[in-house]
Amino acid sequence: MKKVDVEICFGTTCFVMGGSHLQELENRIGKDLKDIVNIIPQNCMGLCKDEKYNQAPYVRVNGQIVDAATIEKVIDKIKREIDE
Amino acid sequence: MSNIKLTSNLNKEVLVKLIQAFESDNFPNSAHQIPFKMRPKHSDPQYRCCIHKERAAIRERVIAGLGFSVADDDQAKLLTEYAEEALKRTELSSEVLTAIDTACKGCVPVRIHVTDMCQGCVAQSCMISCKFGAIKIKNGRAVISADLCKNCGKCISACSYSAIARLRVPCEEVCPVQAISKNGLGVVEIDFERCISCGACVSGCPFGAIHERSQLVDILKAIKSDIPVVAMVAPALEGQFPESISKLATALIQAGFSHVIEAAEGADLTTAHEAAEYVERMGKGEPFMTTSCCAAYRELVTRLVPELEEYVSETPTPMHYTAEIAKERFPECITVFIGPCVAKRKEGLYDDYVDYVMSIEEMGSLFVARHIELSECEDYKFTVDSSSEAREFAITGGVSRAVSSAALKGTEVDSFCIDGMDKKMIALLKSFAKKGGCNQGNLIEVMACQGGCVGGSSILNPPKSATKKIKDYAAKGQTISKIPEDIHA
């Protein structure tokens, strides 16, 4: 099975706006997801400077942007990616 | 549980907008527009019933961000006027916290609540038990009238099904000194005579209704002037970002500060003097000494537990020493202490060497507003390197460890830590004062926040991650030397 890439932005804007919580993602994804998820910490992904996107912190799941990212939102997105 | 909540994001958003407004051509006008920009016409409300309520709450957050009290607001005054006043002021208020009325009203209008477990029984013992006629039975269920209920709780014990519950008011629960309560209008009031500025309510309120009265405008004004402004960064700051404190210092320079000093440099002086004081006091046969660097604990003693006064170390805090160093090293400078603590604002007001205090949230918002990216910053070269021990001042146990390492050979320091100052811990401290002794140790380190300053109310990084980073940084430092013979308390 192809792995799901989860890029977490730890750039300053994202980190300040609540991204620090996403450090816990690795411990929070259940056993069922652990082996299929590839967590990639990133420096500023440039999204915070783009007016088009709504709200830091940002995470990219298989290239798709999750804004105002929380652990729950990201896990949800990962599950939807797997189902597809 | 981590004490960073989503509510603090809303607050940071407001602060970012406020900083951007300050940089615009017309600060008062731009400040006035913040609620409308954040909730434009036809946008969807995010937390409340309508955008008008949200704008009202944002407006009050802006008032706090400009440094004013929301309790004194008459709602008719424009944010334009507040901004103008903030620009003109030269003095800071002595009250460091303020409650956001509109946010507070979202929580627990009545404390006594009939749950789904109500069976609509024939006995109607709840109704009979209520002396105020506040309970009626409607459609086979007990209903409490908010206007009549006096929260006495008689009905709770009267119900045979345990179907009536008392809702907790989080700020009242977490305040260790009963300085905060909801009034009859359902809005929280702070008793500033009792308040020790520990920040427990700031972290504890799920609606983010308790705010620090920011000094941001005053600081931004100073930065814009020709006078050098020195940022004094608390040891807790090392744990706040994935990057090192030396990159953070460069980020502060990019944000407009002239110089950066680690408050850990001052902490080394605190350690040396406190160790000497400890040795001297124990030599005189005193039963115990408590540390003095936690500003909320200091406030507690002054305001509510004067009987502890004689046991508190008289050694100045790291913030004080650092500010003294700053004023000497950079004559005529303005000093700004940056840390996670509400009570340091209070300490800063009393200390002639400290001009302003900034929270970590405010500093973070400054980076966001100015698009400063820490990973792209160079390393800053601090004038003096701090010791390993000083770097750990922000973690419970760090201060007493530092004093032990510095104390003269042959003194066995027997330390005991109060890790988080809740009602129980305060009672314990009182009992030490009453007995004139402490059987747990003779150096008592008091940290109002659990885990130490890393658990403060304006942190960005959860304490666990921050603690680990600080320990790694401390491991790279030099250990503090023993106190020289000529130093006296």
Ligand code: FES
């Ligand atoms: S900091 Fe995350 S996109 Fe810039």
